[in-house]
Amino acid sequence: MRRFFGAFIPIRVALTGADVAILLLLIAILVLGMTLAVRAPAAISGPAIQLAPEVLPYYAVRSLLRMAAAYALSLLFSLTVGYMAATYRWAGAVILPVLDVLQSVPILSFLPVVALSLTAILPEDVAVELASIVLIFTSQVWNMTFSFYQSMITIPADLREVAQIFRLNPWLRFRHLELAHAAIPLIWNSMMSWAGGWFFLMAAETFTVGARDFRLIGLGTYLQVAAEQGDLQALIWGLGTLIGVIVGMDQLLWRPLLAWADKFRLEMVESDEAPSSWLYDLWQRAALSEWFTERIWNPLLERVDAALGRLSAQLVARPALNPIPARVFLLPLVVIAGIGFIYGAYMAFRLLSALPPSSAPVLGLATLASMARVLVAQLIAMAWTVPLGVAVGMNRPLAARVQPLIQVVASIPATALFPVILLFLLRVPMGIELAAVALMLMGTQWYVLFNIIAGASALPRDLVFTTEILGIRGLERWRVLIMPAIFPYLITGLITASGGAWNATIVAEYVEFAGQTHMTLGLGALIAQATGHGDYPMLLAATLTMILTVVTFNRLVWRRLYALAAERFRMD
Structure with missing residues (x-):
């Protein structure tokens, strides 16, 4: 039984640091909402x-x-x-x-x-x-x-x-x-x-x-x-x-x-009975469909593909000259998140302490x-x-x-x-x-x-x-x-x-x-x-x-x- 269920049910449940941080952030948002709700x-x-x-x-x-x-x-x-x-x-x-x-x-x-x-x-x-x-x-x-x-x-x-x-x-x-x-x-x-x-x-x-x-x-x-x-x-x-x-x-x-x-x-052979739709069939047969596809849709997709393709190529080819350390961006976020966690935990403790045993x-x-x-x-x-x-x-x-x-x-x-x-x-x-x-x-x-x-x-x-x-x-x-x-x-x-x-x-x-x-x-x-x-x-x-x-x-x-x-x- 242990061998069969071992792949599905672990022996212990571990809440990681990310889980705790997310829960604290959620508590902070909820408590902030309750604070505003009073007003x-x-x-x-x-x-x-x-x-x-x-x-x-x-x-x-x-x-x-x-x-x-x-x-x-x-x-x-x-x-x-x-x-x-x-x-x-x-x-x-x-x-x-x-x-x-x-x-x-x-x-x-x-x-x-x-x-x-x-x-x-x-x-x-x-x-x-x-x-x-x-x-x-x-x-x-x-x-x-x-x-x-x-x-x-x-x-x-x-x-x-x-x-x-x-x-x-x-x-x-x-x-x-x-x-x-x-x-x-x-x-x-x-x-x-x-x-x-x-x-x-x-x-x-x-x-x-x-x-x-x-x-x-x-x-x-x-x-x-x-x-x-x-x-x-x-x-x-x-x-x-x-x-x-x-x-x-x-x-x-x-x-x-x-x-x-x-x-x-994903198949190697064609399906016997494909899904049908009277509106889709009507659109496929209409001359307007061909005109819209050739004159508007395909040119629009080509422009989007070209623009996003150039953007992705530039991002890949851009040299990393004097890269800014990641901690420069992460430090303010960590400080703000830490303040929010502390505030959320404190207000949550105040609210939960009001509950009877x-x-x-x-x-x-x-x-x-x-x-x-x-x-x-x-x-x-x-x-x-x-x-x-x-x-x-x-x-x-x-x-x-x-x-x-x-x-x-x-x-x-x-x-x-x-x-x-x-x-x-x-x-x-x-x-x-x-x-x-x-x-x-x-x-x-x-x-x-x-x-x-x-x-x-x-x-x-x-x-x-x-x-x-x-x-x-x-x-x-x-x-x-x-x-x-x-x-x-x-x-x-x-x-x-x-x-x-x-x-x-x-x-x-x-x-x-x-x-x-x-x-x-x-x-x-x-x-x-x-x-x-x-x-x-x-x-x-x-x-x-x-x-x-x-x-x-x-x-x-x-x-x-x-x-x-x-x-x-x-x-x-």
Whole structure:
């Protein structure tokens, strides 16, 4: 047993100096936000929300613009950070611990502090808009970043050698090799990011902190108000509008992108059934497409390639005359960071010292309870997403029929349907426990499914034909072909699903429904309760406990599994 599990679970968990520095910096930022939050206006009231159907197009456009802004930031962040982490060893040593910590931050507990601190220094409407975009950004970015990083570290060695033989500069290597290799999983994770953004839309557009009511005009607020007032007709109108937006994006954006990205598959034979899109086919046949490609797109790319190629060549050829010591740049940063660490640690100690001694066992039991629910939700998700994801990814006709349905179901905010689910589950024994696991599952299972579909879609057809020729069937085919091929994608999905499940505990373990509060023991319930009452010491303690728990689990399992995926399960 020790030999089998030794590659996956280390004997000890070591938090490095980088981890401690990141945690202290995060504490300093959180405490600074709490300090500014005290200066926020005592009472904040959002705009009135109308439930008339005719306002839905305007509300949908407002929400769509917030989602688009957050996605643009997420894509830029993912490409930049993922590239640096995979290309430079020193950057990976810094970035990966940072991603571990940031992914574990329960943004629903961090959001009130962000919103309150922004309202203290910015106009109220601008501050709330920025806070909403930040929350949507954090619900979109992590799976995209991990997906791009995973694609970067699993590029076949022969393709990298070809890039070296052709002497591609860093920009051309990124555009023709690295970005192309990551295209299919990045598109599927972009769809998942939008689904995750829709899931958190209600929380991003409306939340309260004491007497402060942060509310924005948007589709999420419309659904939230309709659910609170029990207006079933308005709720149906809102969900119908949301489904219409999702289906429209599938037909006008995601399906054409998948059809375009099929050319980046790693295979020696042509696929029998390539992804199709009526819009992409129409664009390919149109004369406007040829004119745009020849007159605008190709000349623009040539200029960009030439400019960035010259820049990279100049950076490589520039002589290092009298280089400035690195300590000249690092010393001021170290001093500023040290001051921030000391300040953060001092203020955190002051806040945490206000907690009674009885809080420690409560935090411990709450951590164990939430961890059990997260693990149960992930096991249930794996049980059905792996077979379905492989079936959809390896069967093009099935994917064409199922993909829009998956996007719609994954994008429906579970928080809008949760009151209905809770109404039935509260009547059975341990109903609140089942409801909490159900909501966590609804918000996290899609991360695993979309990554499995991406992995199965990227599986070379020549390997599939080889197993068919050799007569490999059933479980043996899963062992020698399917599981090794989707393993890196499965790990990426589980990592992001784990972070999403911990975030979902905040809305799953503490629920206000029909004028009553239903809660169960857990870190999410402690964070939600502390947020509602403005109990900053408990909010800080529960948030830090969740961060340390997730980071420790990442070091126990996910980091080693990532290394295993990069070493043993790459397409070489």
